[in-house]
Amino acid sequence: MDNHMAITPEEAASARADADLLHSAEEIAALLDTMAAEITTVLGDKNPLVLCVMTGGVIFTGHLLTRLDFPLEQDYLHATRYRGKTSGSKTITWLHKPDTPLQGRHVLLLDDILDEGYTLREIAHWCHEQDAASVKVAVLADKQHDRRVEGIKRDFSAIELVDRYVFGFGMDYKEYWRNANGIYAIKGL
Ligand SMILES: O=P(O)(O)OC[C@H]1O[C@H](OP(=O)(O)OP(=O)(O)O)[C@H](O)[C@@H]1O
Numbered sequence: 001m002d003n004h005m006a007i008t009p010e011e012a013a014s015a016r017a018d019a020d021l022l023h024s025a026e027e028i029a030a031l032l033d034t035m036a037a038e039i040t041t042v043l044g045d046k047n048p049l050v051l052c053v054m055t056g057g058v059i060f061t062g063h064l065l066t067r068l069d070f071p072l073e074q075d076y077l078h079a080t081r082y083r084g085k086t087s088g089s090k091t092i093t094w095l096h097k098p099d100t101p102l103q104g105r106h107v108l109l110l111d112d113i114l115d116e117g118y119t120l121r122e123i124a125h126w127c128h129e130q131d132a133a134s135v136k137v138a139v140l141a142d143k144q145h146d147r148r149v150e151g152i153k154r155d156f157s158a159i160e161l162v163d164r165y166v167f168g169f170g171m172d173y174k175e176y177w178r179n180a181n182g183i184y185a186i187k188g189l
């Protein structure tokens with residue numbers, strides 16, 4: 001079943017033209033320097049297994065990893081609940097689980113956004129079930145509202161985001177503009 005709410009490239013271009021820039025690439029770069037220093041303090045001697053949550057986490061992961069100058073291993077997983085829509089279902093769909101065994105590992109999950117929290121809560125729960133020694137969560141953006149589910153918190157975040165639908169730096173608007181170099185908010189959302 002195709003769950004995407006497809007829009008045309010022209011509609012995507014128009015959404016981008018009307019959007020508000022909330023956080024520039026330069027601002028994000030400086031905030032990622034700070035986050036990398038914090039992560040280094042906590043995990044720099046732990047040989048962590050760093051797991052990128054695809055798809056949205058990919059750009060954040062790329063920018064952050066070049067700032068982590070200590071031994072680590074990297075793998076990825078793909079779990080999704082929005083699937084190209086602007087509101088998510090309460091259950092997530094696993095599209096890929098990491099090949100690297102998690103048992104006894106200090107796991108660092110990297111994702112673009114902590115919004116209602118269903119996605120990272122289920123992923124963190126699964127990591128604990130795999131007997132990870134510890135599970136930490138780093139997100140580029142932590143959206144501020146009172147709809148967060150119980151049982152999930154982030155350990156590191158660069159940006160406290162306003163409660164609007166955003167895109168850019170890995171985050172999509174109907175599968176477009178993950179490539180936007182900054183964080184933008186859709187007009188009216
Ligand atoms: O905190 P939540 O409300 O659960 O939302 C956050 C999740 O939603 C997005 O993923 P999405 O389901 O859109 O998958 P994608 O990254 O593959 O687009 C985002 O990348 C997070 O993983």
Ligand code: HPA
Pocket residue numbers: 082113115164165166167171172173
């Ligand atoms: O605001 C958002 N933008 C893009 N993807 C998302 N996934 C959860 N919230 C968001």
